[in-house]
Amino acid sequence: MEAFTRLDAKIAPLPLANIDTDQIIPKQFLKGVDRKGLARGLFYDFRFDEQGREVPDFVLNRPEYKGAGVLVAGDNFGCGSSREHAPWALMDFGIRCVISTSFADIFYNNCFQNGLLPVVLKAEEIQQLMDEARGGNHVASIDLAAQTVTSPSGAVFHFDIDPTRKDKMLRGLDAIGETLQAKNDIDLYEMKRALSQPWLEEA
Incomplete structure (x- = not known):
């Protein structure tokens, strides 16, 4: 998992509440387990019309927000099903941080397992960020250490x-990376078990 320290990036405002994981990444894009290529499905029903053409007014399609790395959204972001593809799609699109007043619990937990930083701010702070993002300067900074x-x-x-x-x-530690920190202890345990209980290794 890529470490998150500081991010300086364009900020895109999405002033909608209760955005669920099916809106973030619709079910037709869940056929694989590869994290790459999911950017195409991110907010698909918002970004494209029924003929598959870009909706020019949707924030992530507008030229001034192209390449945005920060998304500021309404309350209860990431509600709905527990699909881990949701943070995968956001990150594949280039978004490394989502800011809201609240997140659904499972989505919030999945973000940390995948290197996407979910930030909770007050409603008035969210509103200020959205207002500023609609102005001429779209770059914000997120400093995790501070x-x-x-x-x-x-x-x-x-x-x-x-x-x-x-x-x-x-x-940059996900669950696997955290486990691998104890690799020496795990190897020592496996060696001792092989010596004391060799029949377990015969299978």
Whole structure:
């Protein structure tokens, strides 16, 4: 998993509440387990019309938000089913941070397992970020170590995060990476077990 330390990126406003995981990545894009290529399906029903043509007014299709790395959304982002493809699709599109007033629990947990930073801010702070993102300067900064979001105008907002999750994100550790930190202990255990219970190795 790629570490998250500091992100300076365009910020895109999506002022919609209760965006569920089926809206983030519709079911027809869930046929595989490869994380690559899912960007095509991100917000598909918002980004494209029934003929598969881009909807020019949707925020991520507009030229000024092309390449956005930060998404600011309404309440309860990521509700619905538990599909892990949702954070995969966001990241494959280039979004490394989603900011909202609240997230669905499973989506929130999946974000940390995949290197996508979910940031919770107050409603008035979210509104300021959205207002500024609609202006001429679209670049915001997210500093995980300092736990701050700096708006395009330079306003600084602080966010809370679980210290353990923060440490893992800073070091780029998912569940597998965390386990591999104990590789020496695991290898030693396996060696001792092979010597004391060799019949377990015969299968």
